[in-house]
Amino acid sequence: MPKExxxxxxxxxxxxxxxxxxxxxxxxxxxxxxxxxxxxxxQKLQRIEQGEPDEAVIQLNLKxxxxxxxxxxxxxxxxxAFADGGQ
Numbered sequence: 001m002p003k004e005x006x007x008x009x010x011x012x013x014x015x016x017x018x019x020x021x022x023x024x025x026x027x028x029x030x031x032x033x034x035x036x037x038x039x040x041x042x043q044k045l046q047r048i049e050q051g052e053p054d055e056a057v058i059q060l061n062l063k064x065x066x067x068x069x070x071x072x073x074x075x076x077x078x079x080x081a082f083a084d085g086g087q
Contacts, residue, residue, distance in 0.1 A: 001016055001017050001019065001045060001048075001049065002016055002017075002049075003015065003016060003017055003079075006076070006081070008060075008066070008074055008075060008076050008081070009073070009075050009076070010075070010076035010077075010078070010079060011075065012076075012077060012078050012079075013076065013078055013079035014079075015079060016079065017076070017079055017080075017081055018079055018080050018081070019045070019058065019081050019083050020080055020081065020082050020083065021038055021082070021083050021084075022061060022082060022083075022084060041056060041058070041083075044056050058083050059083060059084045060081055060082065060083055060084070061082040061083065061084045062074060063082070064080075064082040065077050065078065065080045065081060065082055066081075
């Protein structure tokens with residue numbers, strides 16, 4: 001997604017933010033549901049990028065690819081963000 005549309009600053013990123021998802025194990029009993037939710041989120045993000053009016057809520061995993069400043073601000077280190085899910 002374009003960096004300017006992402007809610008966190010990403011000062012070292014010059015292009016788009018790459019949204020990555022944490023792996024879903026093959027034995028996860030909710031695997032199909034979680035995969036369907038991810039697919040729906042990705043389709044929604046594509047529609048938004050193509051100009052359709054909509055919004056997406058993405059639950060970010062703040063354990064990876066981020067720095068938490070002493071001021072409390074959360075900043076992306078580069079162009080990657082890890083998502084746990086979304087709508």
